[in-house]
Amino acid sequence: xxxxxxxxxxxxxxxxxxxxxxxxxxxxxxxxxxxxxxxxxxxxxxxxxxxxxxxxxxxxxxxxxxxxxxxxxxxxxxxxxxxxxxxxxxxxxxxxxxxxxxxxxxxxxxxxxxxxxxxxxxxxxxxxxxxxxxxxxxxxxxxxxxxxxxxxxxxxxxxxxxxxxxxxxxxxxxxxxxxxxxxxxxxxxxxxxxxxxxxxxxxxxxxxxxxxxxxxxxxxxxxxxxxxxxxxxxxxxxxxxxxxxxxxxxxxxxxxxxxxxxxxxxxxxxxxxxxxxxxxxxxxxxxxxxxxxxxxxxxxxxxxxxxxxxxxxxxxxxxxxxxxxxxxxxxxxxxxxxxxxxxxxxxxxxxxxxxxxxxxxxxxxxxxxxxxxxxxxxxxxxxxxxxxxxxxxxxxxxxxxxxxxxxxxxxxxxxxxxxxxxxxxxxxxxxxxxxxxxxxxxxxxxxx
Numbered sequence: 001x002x003x004x005x006x007x008x009x010x011x012x013x014x015x016x017x018x019x020x021x022x023x024x025x026x027x028x029x030x031x032x033x034x035x036x037x038x039x040x041x042x043x044x045x046x047x048x049x050x051x052x053x054x055x056x057x058x059x060x061x062x063x064x065x066x067x068x069x070x071x072x073x074x075x076x077x078x079x080x081x082x083x084x085x086x087x088x089x090x091x092x093x094x095x096x097x098x099x100x101x102x103x104x105x106x107x108x109x110x111x112x113x114x115x116x117x118x119x120x121x122x123x124x125x126x127x128x129x130x131x132x133x134x135x136x137x138x139x140x141x142x143x144x145x146x147x148x149x150x151x152x153x154x155x156x157x158x159x160x161x162x163x164x165x166x167x168x169x170x171x172x173x174x175x176x177x178x179x180x181x182x183x184x185x186x187x188x189x190x191x192x193x194x195x196x197x198x199x200x201x202x203x204x205x206x207x208x209x210x211x212x213x214x215x216x217x218x219x220x221x222x223x224x225x226x227x228x229x230x231x232x233x234x235x236x237x238x239x240x241x242x243x244x245x246x247x248x249x250x251x252x253x254x255x256x257x258x259x260x261x262x263x264x265x266x267x268x269x270x271x272x273x274x275x276x277x278x279x280x281x282x283x284x285x286x287x288x289x290x291x292x293x294x295x296x297x298x299x300x301x302x303x304x305x306x307x308x309x310x311x312x313x314x315x316x317x318x319x320x321x322x323x324x325x326x327x328x329x330x331x332x333x334x335x336x337x338x339x340x341x342x343x344x345x346x347x348x349x350x351x352x353x354x355x356x357x358x359x360x361x362x363x364x365x366x367x368x369x370x371x372x373x374x375x376x377x378x379x380x381x382x383x384x385x386x387x388x389x390x391x392x393x394x395x396x397x398x399x400x401x402x403x404x405x406x407x408x409x410x411x412x413x414x415x416x417x418x419x420x421x422x423x424x425x426x427x428x429x430x431x432x433x434x435x436x437x438x439x440x441x442x443x444x445x446x447x448x
Contacts, residue, residue: 001039001129004058004062005172021188023180024177026168029169029170029172030168031064034119038126041172045078065094065095069097079091093113094115094118099116100368101368114140117140119159120159121140139153140154158211162221167224168191182235188235189233195213195216196214201307202307203371223251223254226260234264243268252279255286270293271318274317284327288327290330293315319331319355319356330358335361335363339398361412365388381395391440
């Protein structure tokens with residue numbers, strides 16, 4: 001059985017996009033690791049857009065792809081092209097958006113939608129299809145019938161012990177690995193050591209997708225995977241890496257004892273940093289080089305409105321802890337549509353005051369199925385999923401849109417270029433990207 005897994009291409013209109021990073025397709029590598037008894041190929045269309053040649057040369061029996069919200073149309077286009085090439089090929093879509101809004105993939109050219117985690121589901125689907133078995137016996141599927149009606153199979157239970165989940169099959173991306181990067185980290189590997197988040201931010205769909213659960217792999221399981229990674233740079237993609245401090249202290253000792261020399265990037269919350277200041281210091285010893293914080297705002301009332309369950313004081317403390325340890329820090333802020341010029345200026349003042357070198361700014365976006373989406377869907381200006389890229393505002397702005405985006409672009413320009421006296425190679429690299437971003441942002445006031 002020949003299985004082709006396809007990572008959709010980036011939208012060429014996305015602001016920033018692949019200027020910042022191209023991470024390895026972990027989800028597809030993980031799915032691929034569970035079907036190694038089949039002939040599996042992975043096409044990363046962000047780097048190799050030639051789907052036609054791949055279909056002609058490989059002649060797959062099954063084609064599977066995945067999609068976040070801004071990628072929906074590109075994922076649909078992939079599967080339509082597959083059906084046009086060979087109507088007998090089984091077409092499968094899974095991933096984040098497909099789980100939350102499967103009706104968006106109720107198309108004549110899409111045979112199967114995988115709901116939830118695909119680790120086990122896709123393997124059982126492939127095996128049943130090869131044996132011409134009854135696909136309705138596979139849990140976690142939506143199957144399109146010949147009469148265009150859809151059939152839901154029994155729900156798939158979430159993997160209870162992630163230690164039993166397979167290590168991503170990175171050999172599937174062997175031809176691309178030198179091209180995966182994150183800013184000046186090249187090449188970079190990605191890994192997940194946990195799934196989900198216990199918090200309930202109203203703008204976030206992660207906890208919806210994960211049914212509000214947080215599950216983590218054991219320190220031993222993570223160590224086992226680390227030993228298989230050849231790259232020096234490792235970007236850990238957990239939504240809140242510092243959630244389980246006991247696990248991470250054990251992992252710290254395992255890495256230290258192993259003598260592995262790598263540089264790590266993590267994503268976490270500011271209150272988790274404050275709670276685990278010693279852990280930050282310990283992980284600096286073994287290679288923690290970059291921390292990404294979801295700060296979201298510099299005002300407590302805005303954090304409360306986002307249901308962040310955090311404070312500006314914690315944000316400020318966390319920035320200091322990371323900087324005092326000599327670790328590069330990226331802080332993410334969400335720009336509210338109600339912002340006026342003075343709000344943009346106040347945000348800049350907070351950044352200068354805290355000495356945050358690498359702030360990133362996104363527009364408050366009601367991603368489908370989030371609590372915030374349900375609160376604001378009557379105000380939406382568009383249903384075009386490509387506009388849900390965290391840069392285009394799909395809600396009305398208090399300022400004229402063009403003026404809002406002028407201040408948005410100036411925010412980047414002022415912080416990174418106009419008021420930055422650092423001439424390091426890293427800052428020069430950021431500046432070149434930011435100049436392009438500023439041009440893109442000024443044009444992002446237009447929505448379709």
